[in-house]
Amino acid sequence: MHPTLDTPSRKAHWLPLALTAQLVSATALAQDAVPTEVYFGNLHVHTKWSFDGYINRAVSEPDDAYRWAKGEPIPGFGSDEPRQIGAPLDWYAVTDHAAYMGVLPLMEDPDNPVSDHPLADDITGDDPAAAFQAYSQILTSMFDDKREDPLLGNRALKVNVWQRVIANADEHYEPGKFTTFAGFEWTSAPDWQNLHRVVIFRDTETLPETPFSTLDSPVPEDLWRWMEQQRSQGSELLAIPHNGNASDGLMFPVEESYGGSAVSSEAYAEARMRNEPLYELSQIKGTSETHPILSPNDEFGGFEIWDYTLAATATPPQHKQGGYMREALIRGVGLTRQGHINPFQYGFIGDSDTHDGAAVIEEDNYTGKFGFENAPQHRLDGPPGVNEKAAEQVRRFSSGGVAGVWALANTREAIFDAMMRKETFATSGPRLKVRLFGGFGFDADSMSGDHWVQAAYQNGVAMGGVLNQAPEGKAPVFLISAMKEASGANLDRIQIIKGWVDDDGEPHEQIYDVALSDNRHPDEHGNVPAVGNTVDVARATYTNSIGDSDLNTVWTDPDFDPALPAVYYARVLQIPTPRWSTYDAAALGRAIPEGLPATIQERAWTSPVWYTP
Known part of the structure; x- marks a missing residue:
């Protein structure tokens, strides 16, 4: 039996002992602190500062992305029509790839040393085929050769760009009205199988000098160790894995992780859950709740399946087990029954993965994932010069999801703490409001009256919680x-x-x-x-x-x-x-x-x- 985390508003909320000390400050709520508002936003947003965003004709920078989320119109690629969200979001985070963050746009500046890079002319030129070929060479160095380009990876350049990322987030932060977070994406893709994580910081007071990229290590356990180092230096942060459907079974390993850890080991489970409370269930590259092969009796289990790895081919992943959340949740429960700590005890969010600044979550207002998709004919047929396999993947992109967070206020601290508590839900885009409570003290009248939510907190646990001993x-x-x-x-x-x-x-x-x-x-x-x-x-x-x-x-x-x-x-x-x-x-x-x-x-x-x- 695990020891209890006994807080007034979280009866029967249980955590492994090693996690309790780490998470109690983020999970505990005061007796009268009851979240009554839900706030919607996205954490997974790329701009032209991401290498793949730039190559694929993104025109938005982080400043544009935040303005779009606030409801302002911003330009698109190759179109006179601005892009504008139907209703502003409550919070937003630009999380460009840590590897080569912000570098490719600098190639346009003849006074910047990176403009002398051998690939610079192709990357910044008007020939899409040449740009894609140069892009492929960069990806090969990242994902296959596991080496960093010495010119593009200049440390002074990394520091400068990261400081600009932080400054953009701070400039747009309006506590109580619009919340921003500093963050980045760690982009591990061994053999083009997705192990990506978005990393988010609670505040911008104590941040590392540079973000951690796949070029530092492609192994999740190394990312978690780096995150622990940041905590020891005063940072509070979390990571959110995504696109398990594109991992070919690596995201939720069955026996041994990509880093070589036994999934049933206490150290692995504790490290994973301490650093990753949430999972991105639905985004532009499909929904990874479940797959018809894994859930043949679920009539709604085939929703927005994007059945590809990150390779340029349209070959489906071979391993569904280990790539979808529901199967991992159930497997985690099985590990609990065997006396192990559950490494897959995730809360849910929906998100975007846009690569052009705008998390276009509305079906009737969709402008694509990449800049080259801003025109509707390019979304349906693929842009000029793209082969049919690539066009197929573009057509099957979803519009993207959104995260709902039940938080005490629209501030960095309150939203981050709610994410750590897992008081979150995912949607495929619409901003519907959903609540779930579980307990042994409820009855048929527990949802009656004006204060049923307050009573639910006192007599049970909210979504993300754990019930123990019926x-x-x-x-x-x-x-x-x-x-x-x-x-x-x-x-x-x-x-x-x-x-x-x-x-x-x-x-x-x-x-x-x-x-x-x-x-x-x-x-x-x-x-x-x-x-x-x-x-x-x-x-x-x-x-x-x-x-x-x-x-x-x-x-x-x-x-x-x-x-x-x-x-x-x-x-x-x-x-x-x-x-x-x-x-x-x-x-x-x-x-x-x-x-x-x-x-x-x-x-x-x-x-x-x-x-x-």
Whole structure:
């Protein structure tokens, strides 16, 4: 039995002992400190200061990116139409690649030494083919040769660019109104398999002289050791892994990590969870909740699957296990049952991975991931000179996700602390509001009254929390609340996804439809009628004549076994709406490219609640 983290607002919230001392300052809330507001934002944002952003025609710098998130129009590549978000975000972080951060744009300056680089003329020239070839040489040195270009990696240059990154974040920070974070992306891709992490700092008071890049080490354990060194020097920081679907099974290793650590070892699990409380579940390169191969009985499990590695080919990854979150969550529960510490006890966020400053999260306002996609015909066909395999990957990009954070205020400290508590949820883009609480002291009336949220904190745990030892075998009760985005689509249903491992070591998952719109009910076989579909594909329109604006429910696990550890999270589905590619096809007056869905059911996923006997 693990020792308890006993705080007034987190009853039955358990953590391994070695983690408790590290995380208590970030997780503890005062008795009367109850988050009542959700704040939406993105942490995974690249600009032309990222080598791949620049090569792919990004025109936005960090200053442009922050202005876009605040609601200002910014220019795009090759278009007279500015890009502008429909409604401003609450917080934002520009996290360009640490490797060669800000260097390629400097090649345009003849007075800067990097303009003399042998590849500079090709990189800054007007020939896309030559620029891509130069780009490939840089990537090869990073991912294959594991070596750093001495001119592009000049330390003085690194320090200067990093200071400019910090200054940009500070300039746009408006506590209480708009929050920014200093951060970067650590871009490890062994054999083009994605192990990327975004690294975020709580404040800008004590920061390292330079960020840590894949050229320092491509091994996650080395990144975590570097993060520990920063803590010893006064920094507070976290890392967020992403794109497990593109890792070919490396993101959530089954037995041994890419760094050689045994997944079941206490040191590995503690280091991973101390440094990485959250996982980026959905972004432009698809959703990595689950895959139909892993969850064949999940009728909604094939949502926005981007089934590629980071290579320039369209070859799907061979290993689904180790690449998707749900499977890793359940495997982590199995490790708990064996007496190990769970290395995959993640909360969820959605994010962008835009490479042109603007995290374009709205299907009807999508302007692409890269600068070369700003024109709709290039999003559907690929830019001139791009082969069909690359064009296919571009067409299958999602519009990107967004993170919802239940925090005490719109400040760096409050949002960072909420992320450490895992009081977060992911969406595929819409800003619907979702809450999940679990506990043994709830009943059918626990969501009634004006102060039910305050009572929920006192009598259970919020999403991201852990329940321990069911009293007298009593099943846990969950409170789930969901509200549509004000200008968005109605809701179809709320589901609870449960995962566990049985006595024979076999993993299991079960999906429960716990709240349905339009007064629908399952039939005698448990089948739920579809919500319907109002989408006019030719016009790329829909109506809210079906579905509900909000759904709330109290649900008790009917199959609870108090002896078995389990993990639970909520998934909220919207009614069908047009995909971005449907909007583009309608705007161009042409058919949707073959293989793309005409409609999607956008959704939200809460951070889980774990039960550990």
